[in-house]
Amino acid sequence: MKSATEKRKQRIWATIRDIPQGCVASYGQIAEIAGVPRGARQVGYTLRHLPKGHDVPWYRVIRSSGRIAFEKGSDAFNEQSKRLMMEDVAILEGRIDMQKYRWQPDLDELLWKPSAAWDDE
DNA sequence: CATATGACGACAA
DNA sequence: ATTGTCGCCATAT
Numbered sequence: 591m592k593s594a595t596e597k598r599k600q601r602i603w604a605t606i607r608d609i610p611q612g613c614v615a616s617y618g619q620i621a622e623i624a625g626v627p628r629g630a631r632q633v634g635y636t637l638r639h640l641p642k643g644h645d646v647p648w649y650r651v652i653r654s655s656g657r658i659a660f661e662k663g664s665d666a667f668n669e670q671s672k673r674l675m676m677e678d679v680a681i682l683e684g685r686i687d688m689q690k691y692r693w694q695p696d697l698d699e700l701l702w703k704p705s706a707a708w709d710d711e
Numbered sequence: 712c713a714t715a716t717g718a719c720g721a722c723a724a
Numbered sequence: 725a726t727t728g729t730c731g732c733c734a735t736a737t
Contacts (some may be wrong), residue, residue: 627734629734632735
């Protein structure tokens with residue numbers, strides 16, 4: 591059995607990996623689905639420390655306000671904008687229309703997802 | 712154990 | 725729309 595923090599991290603990654611192309615999700619949304627209530631900052635932390643060869647679509651995670659978390663003009667900001675536009679996610683006036691692009695997982699996905707309750711691997 | 716620190720979020724001015 | 729405050733929570737010192 592891995593450490594609780596390790597499992598949390600795994601669930602967060604798994605959740606982000608489930609965000610379909612062309613959609614986005616907020617840090618808080620990911621936290622909730624991953625079973626870390628009010629853990630928006632934790633999602634940010636784990637994303638900041640992603641291992642080298644990861645396959646996590648980090649760019650699909652943005653602030654609940656529809657804005658990118660990085661400072662406008664920074665390399666990371668530009669990189670993220672580029673990747674999102676690559677998936678046809680429109681960014682107008684520096685903002686993304688959450689109503690339109692927010693990922694809305696089906697009940698199936700939510701149930702299929704590993705829950706915080708059965709983390710014994 | 713006490714603080715400080717964030718890729719956050721909700722809310723009040 | 726902006727800015728500041730607070731609440732949150734795992735990590736780092």
